[in-house]
Amino acid sequence: MTNFTDRQKQIIQASLDLIANYGIHGLTIKNISKKVGISEPAIYRHFESKTDILLGIISKIKESSGMDSFVPADETKNTIAIIRETFTNRAKRFTKNPSIAAVIFSEAIFENNSQLYAAIGNIMEESQMKCVNIIKKGQNEGQIVDYIDAEQLALMIVGAFRLLVTKWHMSKNSFDLEEQTKILFNALEKIV
Amino acid sequence: MTNFTDRQKQIIQASLDLIANYGIHGLTIKNISKKVGISEPAIYRHFESKTDILLGIISKIKESSGMDSFVPADETKNTIAIIRETFTNRAKRFTKNPSIAAVIFSEAIFENNSQLYAAIGNIMEESQMKCVNIIKKGQNEGQIVDYIDAEQLALMIVGAFRLLVTKWHMSKNSFDLEEQTKILFNALEKIV
DNA sequence: TTAATGTTTGTTAATATTCACTAACATAGT
DNA sequence: ACTATGTTAGTGAATATTAACAAACATTAA
Numbered sequence A, B: 001m002t003n004f005t006d007r008q009k010q011i012i013q014a015s016l017d018l019i020a021n022y023g024i025h026g027l028t029i030k031n032i033s034k035k036v037g038i039s040e041p042a043i044y045r046h047f048e049s050k051t052d053i054l055l056g057i058i059s060k061i062k063e064s065s066g067m068d069s070f071v072p073a074d075e076t077k078n079t080i081a082i083i084r085e086t087f088t089n090r091a092k093r094f095t096k097n098p099s100i101a102a103v104i105f106s107e108a109i110f111e112n113n114s115q116l117y118a119a120i121g122n123i124m125e126e127s128q129m130k131c132v133n134i135i136k137k138g139q140n141e142g143q144i145v146d147y148i149d150a151e152q153l154a155l156m157i158v159g160a161f162r163l164l165v166t167k168w169h170m171s172k173n174s175f176d177l178e179e180q181t182k183i184l185f186n187a188l189e190k191i192v
Numbered sequence C: 001t002t003a004a005t006g007t008t009t010g011t012t013a014a015t016a017t018t019c020a021c022t023a024a025c026a027t028a029g030t
Numbered sequence D: 001a002c003t004a005t006g007t008t009a010g011t012g013a014a015t016a017t018t019a020a021c022a023a024a025c026a027t028t029a030a
Helices: A006-022 A029-036 A050-065 A079-096 A098-104 A114-140 A150-170 A177-191 B006-022 B029-036 B050-065 B079-096 B098-104 B114-140 B150-170 B177-191
Strands: none
Touching: A006 A029, A006 A050, A006 A098, A050 A079, A050 A098, A050 A114, A079 A098, A079 A114, A079 A150, A079 A177, A098 A150, A114 A150, A114 B150, A150 A177, A150 B114, A150 B150, A150 B177, A177 B150, B006 B029, B006 B050, B006 B098, B050 B079, B050 B098, B050 B114, B079 B098, B079 B114, B079 B150, B079 B177, B098 B150, B114 B150, B150 B177
């Protein structure tokens, strides 16, 4: 979609880090410019407004939980394995860039701008729908129990993962997210 | 614990509503004073600082998901019934005061003040621990399957409920939270 | 009963600070 | 010469908070 310059990517990452460490109040043009190492007005050479920077953040978030991340490499794979891999991959990406994890499940950050709020809501909705569809497919193929609604199962899976990531962030990444994700999906496998 | 005057309660509720509707950026002394119908400095007759108001909010949140809310009325009750009732009650309370629901699972709101952040983290931790303990008790009594770790089960239950409430808030309370909570726990019952 | 006094809760006006953003100008590479 | 990217110095608006003062009310003393 949008192609960002190196400087823009740098600004987006700096913003992400600021939010992760100091909350949405920490995201000021002054702080961004300090982190990037240029003056405040120089930021405006790369983004028209602060809202534009936030849109850049959302675009980066989309990358990290967007459509493709649910498409399995191998169509013949077991449905449960697909789900497990999807979330393990996310955990891996969050571990690589913890700031994304801090922002991706904090919709509240965008609540004062309806454009941004709608965008983050869409990402959430889409990701959940993908999960529901995969589960349904698994149920049709007899790989997942069908006495539980796919919607409810998706709520549990996505909800549990979100909470795990939130706890990971709040603990200042003090445990191995990937490992805990695996443990979670081991437990889930016994259920579905 | 803390005893609030009527005016203080009014300020806390106004603040809660502001956050719920406009996000943390909407919470300004000016907006609070407008909502309460007094001048800005008058707010300082009732709270020493804005942080103090936020502490008041956290105190109110504690009421709504605190210790007692997990204590069962009837000790002889089925463990699963206790869990179901606990969360149904929470859903009821959120329906009565949707603004609390908007704030209670949005830790990001408090991220710029370590005192507040630690407080909300504690509430979260405590609530989760209570859930784990109840599950363990249920497992010991043979009412809940024991081939899944209590920690993982709690993660699923609390996580699913949190996500449900978040979706409810983001949809501007467009569905019946209590009903959906019941549906969720019907599904959970089939698993545990 | 009345006068004096203190407390509570409010007001208007002003404070310093921070915010996002702009104008004008500089420099280096194409 | 032009464009991209930077600078310094400033803008007005919004922020939390304080100072100084006033009305309403309760308590106490004459």
